[in-house]
Amino acid sequence: MTAAEPMTTPAPTGGSVEDEPLLVIEDLTVRFPTEDGVVSAVTDLSYSVDLGKTLGIVGESGSGKSVSSMAVLGLHDARTARISGSIRLRGAEIVGMSEAKLRKLRGNEVAMIFQDALAALHPFYRVGNQLAEAYQEHHPDASKRDARRKAIEMLDRVGIPRPDRRVDDFPHQFSGGMRQRAMIAMGLINDPSLLIADEPTTALDVTVQAQILDLLQDLQREFNSAVIIITHDLGVIAEMADDVLVMYSGRAVEYGPCKDILVHPEMPYTWGLLSSVPDVTSDPDARMIPIPGNPPSLLAPPTGCPFHPRCAHRDKVPGDLCRTALPELLPGGRGGHHVKRCHLTNPDAIYEAEVLPEIAPDLAEER
Amino acid sequence: MSHKTPEQGTGEIAEYEVPETSVPENDVATFSELVGHTHAAAKLDPTAEPVLTVENLRMYFPVRSTGLVRRKIGDVQAVDGISFQVPTGGSLGLVGESGCGKSTTGRLITRLYKPTGGSMEFAGVDLAKLSNRELKPHRRNVQMIFQDPYTSLNPRQTVGGIVGAPLAVHNILPKNQIKARVQELLEVVGLSPEHYNRYPNEFSGGQRQRIGIARALTLNPKLLVADEPVSALDVSIQAQVINLLQDIQQEFGVAFLFIAHDLAVVRHFCPEVAVMYLGKIVEIGDRESIYSHAHHPYTQALLSAVPDIKQAVTGERRERIRLTGDVPSPIDPPSGCRFRTRCPIAQEICARHEPPLLQIGKRHKVACHFPGRLGEHPREPFTARLLGVDREGQPDPGSSPATDLVEQPGYAETWFDLDAKTIGRA
Amino acid sequence: MFAYVVKRLLSGVVVLFLVSMTIFLVFWYGPQEPAQVVCDRQTSNRCGERIELYRENLGYNNAWYEEYGTFLKGIAVGRDIKFGNRELSCAAPCLGRSYLNDAPVWEEMKTRMPATFSVAIGGAALYLLLGIPIGIAAARRRGTLADKALVSSFLVISSIPYYLFALLVWLFLTISWEIPLFAETGYFPLTDNPAKWFSGLFLAWIALGVFGCTSYTRYTRGSMVEVLGEDYIRTAKAKGLASTKVVYKHGLRSALVPVVTIFGIDFGTLLAGTIFTEQIFDIEGIGRWALNAVYQRDLPVVAATALFGATILIISNLIVDVVYSILDPRVRFS
The missing domain is CATH 1.10.3720.10 (MetI-like)
Known part of the structure; x- marks a missing residue:
């Protein structure tokens, strides 16, 4: 981080470690050398999360949203991944940290819950034992009985009925919603300060999804942890997130407070995400406007703006700029922490005038 | 989801696939061109005749014990007496949570299963009763689009083989004309005719789903059963496929039975929607009735559970109906109303009697003892008099139960107007 | 679990029964008559007319299922085996006696x-x-x-x-x-x-x-x-x-x-x-x-x-x- 380009750091850092947010990621780059070439999964990514706050990371498969958060736990295999940049948790640098120190962080200071709880819990071990194992790993003095009691307490906390009996069930004996609750209980058993939830509700039905999202919010309030929620569902983001980071092709393309991003998006990819999903309450005249083409290859990312081969607003940028020059992550027209990576000069006006009337005619009229 | 991106799994690049970019770089549509190829939400044609009429359809899967002798110990009542119509060239949406029987219904209509009971009348023929041999000439009229574009295509067959197979199986076209027809179909679904000799693994998820759609279209079906056609796709691709399905519907006049758990997509695609819970239809009606005037507490709970982007605009949190617990087992469903164990307004009558599916609007039916808009559910059971019982559901000798409460497909000319407390008429 | 093991054991017995019958039938109707083999060996290849005697002694004149029954009975409770005019006992589980050296198998x-x-x-x-x-x-x-x-x-x-x-x-x-x-x-x-x-x-x-x-x-x-x-x-x-x-x-x-x-x-x-x-x-x-x-x-x-x-x-x-x-x-x- 040099003083010449302060704009690329969305959350101002500087000052001592005490002032720094809980998690600060700067210029994180993750590459995987493969036989076909180097996969650039994450490139120059920077963001930060405060205690008690929720960051939503949105993107499609291959956007790098999960790869970047796995890096926070140091879960990438050193033999297959090339990681550069900085990930600081409470000021401690995670990139290059020894495996022994990383293990003390994992499941303790930073916990992760995964999308498909049926696959993410071990099918051969009882749910309670899997929870107890997580507890004992970081409380070596705790007896088996203590760990079991803690496991029952956590299952109770996440709303599993009769936890003293269900603790001895195997994962396949739980329903989908209960498995995800158990997964959350396991994540929170050591009271982590950062919880990373990777598509925590994607595999669940809507009513169960609502239960889980409510639970996550309650628990966050109770434990005052920082939460990173990774999802492709902007509705989930709207419910959960304080800040939003939109990723495309391994890069941050838009980042800022949730309301700014969802109400005044300034990057055509974000517009595309908003316009390609309908809403249960939207105007019936609203259209589902797709993003043409397919997500880009990470082996040979497009030149210039990574989104330009699919961008329907390229004609509004003079010359060949989109194809040749990567736009910097710069503050948007409304100031604040809202930054975006786009060559358009008046994106807010284009959004209001062109996009909004098509995807939300009712809202467009109100403005 | 079956395929893994590097983001899932261990984070190592085990199976990284490189999706091809089908749109050439200098050929991106402008935004207005893009909008020109999209559709607003599909509109209802109230005059359309039904192409499919389903009545009292049932599917029970036997459950066997695990002991020495595998006795039959019960049934999974996957679908238990549902009735509905799909209008010619129109779309009916089937929504509900996993295990509600919506996918089983789709498989019954395409006769991947033989129903336990009920009828499915298509073009004057009851598909439910036909043997497999009798069914063959009718199969071409009803085709299916599957959820998972990664497993529903044979990886060892070329695109041409996959899409052309139905033509060969049904002896529709002489061999030398098949290729031309397949290439025409590929163009219809937005693929290039040159893709004829390629294999499915060379395509991205969205393109594979297009191949699946082309295969379903090969025989010019009159009805397409689409079972979660977009839920395995990336969000930006979902809209492409939905618009393609709308194109196809308008161009070829195909009717859709559209099965999905995503209420918003169903709302966009289907002018009429049926909500299922544990093998039963709990509410069915046109878009407006279901999404703006839902009268069943389950429909209301479902809708309130959908995360809403607009909350970010208003900054408010919408009040959510919290459903507790899980869906009960379809082997041993609750007595009376199947939703009562999780229903916020259930009373005694709900455990004793199954609520009939009553028509309460011109195109709106609901199966609830206490039907009403959110927050306006009546205190007294609306159905008690019709069933000949008192408010607790005990037999009421003084009353005369209605005799015509049998569930019918389609809508009647008259209905119970809940607001005016009279009989409504079209 | 217990029921499962019992069930598997029962089906194992059925399979063994079928296997033993198959083996038995293969030799009974096999390309070379066992009586001939034994006879040739014991008479130094001058069997000739004596084959009938061997057939009778070894039970090959009986129906196959009778002999198979005898075989099964031998496994269960043992039996006596006639070899010419000798009668030899064979305790359970009797798998017969070797044609080579008469020893119980x-x-x-x-x-x-x-x-x-x-x-x-x-x-x-x-x-x-x-x-x-x-x-x-x-x-x-x-x-x-x-x-x-x-x-x-x-x-x-x-x-x-x-x-x-x-x-x-x-x-x-x-x-x-x-x-x-x-x-x-x-x-x-x-x-x-x-x-x-x-x-x-x-x-x-x-x-x-x-x-x-x-x-x-x-x-x-x-x-x-x-x-x-x-x-x-x-x-x-x-x-x-x-x-x-x-x-x-x-x-x-x-x-x-x-x-x-x-x-x-x-x-x-x-x-x-x-x-x-x-x-x-x-x-x-x-x-x-x-x-x-x-x-x-x-x-x-x-x-x-x-x-x-x-x-x-x-x-x-x-x-x-x-x-x-x-x-x-x-x-x-x-």
Whole structure:
């Protein structure tokens, strides 16, 4: 981080470690050398999360949203991944940290819950034992009985009925919603300060999804942890997130407070995400406007703006700029922490005038 | 989801696939061109005749014990007496949570299963009763689009083989004309005719789903059963496929039975929607009735559970109906109303009697003892008099139960107007 | 679980019944009449008219099912066998008497079982003791040079025919290099002299074990690589577990499921008799006995060894399934 380009750091850092947010990621780059070439999964990514706050990371498969958060736990295999940049948790640098120190962080200071709880819990071990194992790993003095009691307490906390009996069930004996609750209980058993939830509700039905999202919010309030929620569902983001980071092709393309991003998006990819999903309450005249083409290859990312081969607003940028020059992550027209990576000069006006009337005619009229 | 991106799994690049970019770089549509190829939400044609009429359809899967002798110990009542119509060239949406029987219904209509009971009348023929041999000439009229574009295509067959197979199986076209027809179909679904000799693994998820759609279209079906056609796709691709399905519907006049758990997509695609819970239809009606005037507490709970982007605009949190617990087992469903164990307004009558599916609007039916808009559910059971019982559901000798409460497909000319407390008429 | 085992045992009995009947019928209607074989042998190939007598004595004039019934009865409660004008008793389980030396087949089998079992248990133990750890090590280092070298060298070994491999082992270790430990191969009862028992079988174990472990390395490696890519392994890592614990506690148990299945069948096959191994290393086991019986057309022995093999395989399959359900609770609870 040099003083010449302060704009690329969305959350101002500087000052001592005490002032720094809980998690600060700067210029994180993750590459995987493969036989076909180097996969650039994450490139120059920077963001930060405060205690008690929720960051939503949105993107499609291959956007790098999960790869970047796995890096926070140091879960990438050193033999297959090339990681550069900085990930600081409470000021401690995670990139290059020894495996022994990383293990003390994992499941303790930073916990992760995964999308498909049926696959993410071990099918051969009882749910309670899997929870107890997580507890004992970081409380070596705790007896088996203590760990079991803690496991029952956590299952109770996440709303599993009769936890003293269900603790001895195997994962396949739980329903989908209960498995995800158990997964959350396991994540929170050591009271982590950062919880990373990777598509925590994607595999669940809507009513169960609502239960889980409510639970996550309650628990966050109770434990005052920082939460990173990774999802492709902007509705989930709207419910959960304080800040939003939109990723495309391994890069941050838009980042800022949730309301700014969802109400005044300034990057055509974000517009595309908003316009390609309908809403249960939207105007019936609203259209589902797709993003043409397919997500880009990470082996040979497009030149210039990574989104330009699919961008329907390229004609509004003079010359060949989109194809040749990567736009910097710069503050948007409304100031604040809202930054975006786009060559358009008046994106807010284009959004209001062109996009909004098509995807939300009712809202467009109100403005 | 079956395929893994590097983001899932261990984070190592085990199976990284490189999706091809089908749109050439200098050929991106402008935004207005893009909008020109999209559709607003599909509109209802109230005059359309039904192409499919389903009545009292049932599917029970036997459950066997695990002991020495595998006795039959019960049934999974996957679908238990549902009735509905799909209008010619129109779309009916089937929504509900996993295990509600919506996918089983789709498989019954395409006769991947033989129903336990009920009828499915298509073009004057009851598909439910036909043997497999009798069914063959009718199969071409009803085709299916599957959820998972990664497993529903044979990886060892070329695109041409996959899409052309139905033509060969049904002896529709002489061999030398098949290729031309397949290439025409590929163009219809937005693929290039040159893709004829390629294999499915060379395509991205969205393109594979297009191949699946082309295969379903090969025989010019009159009805397409689409079972979660977009839920395995990336969000930006979902809209492409939905618009393609709308194109196809308008161009070829195909009717859709559209099965999905995503209420918003169903709302966009289907002018009429049926909500299922544990093998039963709990509410069915046109878009407006279901999404703006839902009268069943389950429909209301479902809708309130959908995360809403607009909350970010208003900054408010919408009040959510919290459903507790899980869906009960379809082997041993609750007595009376199947939703009562999780229903916020259930009373005694709900455990004793199954609520009939009553028509309460011109195109709106609901199966609830206490039907009403959110927050306006009546205190007294609306159905008690019709069933000949008192408010607790005990037999009421003084009353005369209605005799015509049998569930019918389609809508009647008259209905119970809940607001005016009279009989409504079209 | 108990009901399951009982059910499997019952179905095993049915299978054995069918197998024994098949074996019986194959010989009954086989290309060469057993009575002729016995007659020729006992009359130095001047059987001629006496064949009728032999047929009568051996029961070949009766209907096959009568004789099969007698055979089954013999297994259950024993029977008397008429050989010419002699009448010999045959205690249960009676598998008949050898045409070669009149000895009761079961008695002979009992004396040979320890040798075959010793070879099988030692060899199979090496399958696992060598194959699984090497497989795990290779899986953890997958893609590295060491992994590739190991996989390809094991592929070379396993592509040699086993009899050739065993022969080479014997030729080099015993004959060319004259290593004292391997000087005298063969079976010496464990109870008589444990040291000799060990040194006599050691070479056979090495040949079997080294050859077989190449397959087990491959199975274990493949299964482990797959398991290490599972989501629950990522979960275990994310809990902060040490990688040895991740691999051995969370990975190995899943990875062993397919290995156990193959091992059950392999071990059963070994227990039923190892023909090449016994022949090359001069071990008087069941395999060699069966081979010899086939040469000599010693029908009761051939039938008995076949039945023995089938029994062992059925039992080992049952054990595999029980172990399987112990490893995987989803099998137990469904």
